[in-house]
Amino acid sequence: MTAEANVGVVGLAAMGGSLARNLAYHGNKVAVFNRTYARTEKLMAEHGDEGEFFPAKTLAEFVASLAKPRVAIIMVKAGAPTDTMIDQLADLMEPGDIIVDAGNAHFPDTIRREKAISARGLHFVGCGVSGGEEGALKGPSMMPGGSEESWKALKPIFESIAAKAEGKPCVAHIGENGAGHFVKMVHNGIEYSDMQLIAESYDLMRRGLGMTAEEIADVFEAWNATELNSYLIEITADILHEKDKKTGKPLVDVIVDHAGMKGTGTWTVQSALDLAVPVTGISEAVFARGLSDQTELREEAQKQDFQVGRSGLEGMPLEERQAFVNNIREALYASKIVAYAQGFNEIQAAAKAYGWDIDLAAVARIWRGGCIIRAKFLNRISDAFESGEANVSLLFAPYFKDALETADHSWRRVVSRAVNFGIPVPVFSSSLAYFDGLRSKRLPACLIQGQRDYFGAHTYQRVDEPGVFHTLWAEKDRPEIKES
Numbered sequence: 001m002t003a004e005a006n007v008g009v010v011g012l013a014a015m016g017g018s019l020a021r022n023l024a025y026h027g028n029k030v031a032v033f034n035r036t037y038a039r040t041e042k043l044m045a046e047h048g049d050e051g052e053f054f055p056a057k058t059l060a061e062f063v064a065s066l067a068k069p070r071v072a073i074i075m076v077k078a079g080a081p082t083d084t085m086i087d088q089l090a091d092l093m094e095p096g097d098i099i100v101d102a103g104n105a106h107f108p109d110t111i112r113r114e115k116a117i118s119a120r121g122l123h124f125v126g127c128g129v130s131g132g133e134e135g136a137l138k139g140p141s142m143m144p145g146g147s148e149e150s151w152k153a154l155k156p157i158f159e160s161i162a163a164k165a166e167g168k169p170c171v172a173h174i175g176e177n178g179a180g181h182f183v184k185m186v187h188n189g190i191e192y193s194d195m196q197l198i199a200e201s202y203d204l205m206r207r208g209l210g211m212t213a214e215e216i217a218d219v220f221e222a223w224n225a226t227e228l229n230s231y232l233i234e235i236t237a238d239i240l241h242e243k244d245k246k247t248g249k250p251l252v253d254v255i256v257d258h259a260g261m262k263g264t265g266t267w268t269v270q271s272a273l274d275l276a277v278p279v280t281g282i283s284e285a286v287f288a289r290g291l292s293d294q295t296e297l298r299e300e301a302q303k304q305d306f307q308v309g310r311s312g313l314e315g316m317p318l319e320e321r322q323a324f325v326n327n328i329r330e331a332l333y334a335s336k337i338v339a340y341a342q343g344f345n346e347i348q349a350a351a352k353a354y355g356w357d358i359d360l361a362a363v364a365r366i367w368r369g370g371c372i373i374r375a376k377f378l379n380r381i382s383d384a385f386e387s388g389e390a391n392v393s394l395l396f397a398p399y400f401k402d403a404l405e406t407a408d409h410s411w412r413r414v415v416s417r418a419v420n421f422g423i424p425v426p427v428f429s430s431s432l433a434y435f436d437g438l439r440s441k442r443l444p445a446c447l448i449q450g451q452r453d454y455f456g457a458h459t460y461q462r463v464d465e466p467g468v469f470h471t472l473w474a475e476k477d478r479p480e481i482k483e484s
């Protein structure tokens with residue numbers, strides 16, 4: 001076996017197989033290995049003529065076919081299988097070689113792995129990859145972490161296969177060790193809130209306004225030509241147009257209403273809790289999927305036949321219905337802005353906590369193409385970080401501040417009507433509550449702090465005097481003492 005390949009892929013399922021083909025298509029010499037050789041054979045039989053591949057039966061053969069310094073991209077099941085492959089590769093590789101984990105790893109695992117592998121003189125890069133199977137094949141958005149040195153070696157390879165947005169490759173070095181996987185995790189969290197907001201909009205039109213799936217598909221198609229232009233809006237229209245082959249019904253009506261999840265949304269929320277950053281839109285989206293999957297509890301609730309909530313707007317005059325659909329579009333945009341603002345705040349907080357130097361404008365730029373949340377308004381987000389206008393919060397950048405003010409009436413109308421009809425809109429309403437909380441001059445947290453002091457002597461600060469105070473609640477006349 002001659003050491004000719006400039007890059008290798010381990011794990012040739014949906015993502016790895018597509019990534020290997022993308023690499024070969026762009027002129028890379030690609031070594032390929034899969035635990036089960038039949039998968040390698042299948043890939044070669046179906047696509048071996050698309051470029052220069054070096055199929056290997058064993059991992060030792062795979063490593064031997066790579067030119068030095070070797071670059072091996074692992075794309076296997078996240079968790080223990082990834083650890084196994086890293087260990088086996090590290091045993092066969094040499095100092096200076098680079099192992100890339102392009103799966104959906106949790107960033108603390110990436111930090112741990114990078115520490116262990118770099119101690120052996122090898123480079124380890126945790127790289128977020130988004131775009132699903134099609135993106136991996138035609139151009140994903142890529143979020144590599146790891147050292148600057150490894151980025152220098154990987155840059156030409158990754159730039160050759162990444163999606164292009166306005167001619168620029170959708171890949172940038174995010175930061176040291178786990179930074180790439182952290183940013184990919186937040187990308188997925190935002191993906192959850194984007195999807196839930198679209199689903200809530202659908203629900204309001206379907207149950208609230210009594211529109212058909214086909215009519216709603218047309219609405220999403222029209223929205224895709226507005227500021228909401230995005231991949232997720234586009235595929236939503238496509239899904240809602242689809243008819244079930246067996247029954248002729250809209251396909252969406254025969255899909256069981258339980259949304260699955262693999263964990264990245266949950267990680268985003270857990271990590272936000274650790275960093276004390278409110279990501280209310282993302283967390284409500286995670287919980288909404290959780291609620292959808294509470295089969296027995298939901299069945300029991302059905303049996304209760306609660307006599308609450310008013311009926312929807314069915315039968316509403318066309319003009320009024322159109323106006324409400326427009327309200328939903330504006331509310332969706334405003335809530336989406338809040339979810340992105342929260343996601344970027346989480347990245348900012350993590351950068352501070354973990355010592356990463358993350359360029360938020362670059363993050364927005366590489367999300368413009370290839371990934372699941374790709375959207376027109378990411379150009380605006382990128383500009384807002386570039387100019388410094390969004391440094392504290394995206395919501396304060398003039399373009400987004402104006403968008404929120406414009407949407408305000410619609411946003412409140414949609415949330416209040418949904419509440420009246422009994423249609424759940426957890427992300428619409430939590431995003432609005434975040435916005436209102438953030439802009440409130442005085443919050444009722446003063447009362448909570450008073451309660452904490454009352455039952456637990458947890459102290460409080462005063463608005464009119466520096467120091468820490470405690471009221472002796474149990475004593476006569478309740479004197480206040482200054483503790484420091």
Ligand SMILES: NC(=O)C1=CN([C@@H]2O[C@H](COP(=O)(O)OP(=O)(O)OC[C@H]3O[C@@H](n4cnc5c(N)ncnc54)[C@H](OP(=O)(O)O)[C@@H]3O)[C@@H](O)[C@H]2O)C=CC1
Binds near residue numbers: 015075085131132
């Ligand atoms: N699917 C998607 O849309 C996206 C997936 N990802 C991530 O990319 C990675 C790959 O995803 P996907 O292509 O969907 O494949 P899967 O997550 O389904 O993993 C299948 C691959 O993992 C290999 N594998 C499983 N267990 C082991 C093991 N113990 N040792 C060695 N290899 C093992 C399989 O080999 P074998 O053929 O022998 O079973 C196969 O190549 C995952 O980390 C996933 O989270 C990231 C972005 C999008």
Ligand SMILES: O=C(CO)[C@H](O)[C@H](O)COP(=O)(O)O
Binds near residue numbers: 129130188261262
């Ligand atoms: O990473 C992805 C896209 O960016 C994957 O599609 C991911 O699996 C989606 O998450 P979930 O399965 O939890 O919905």
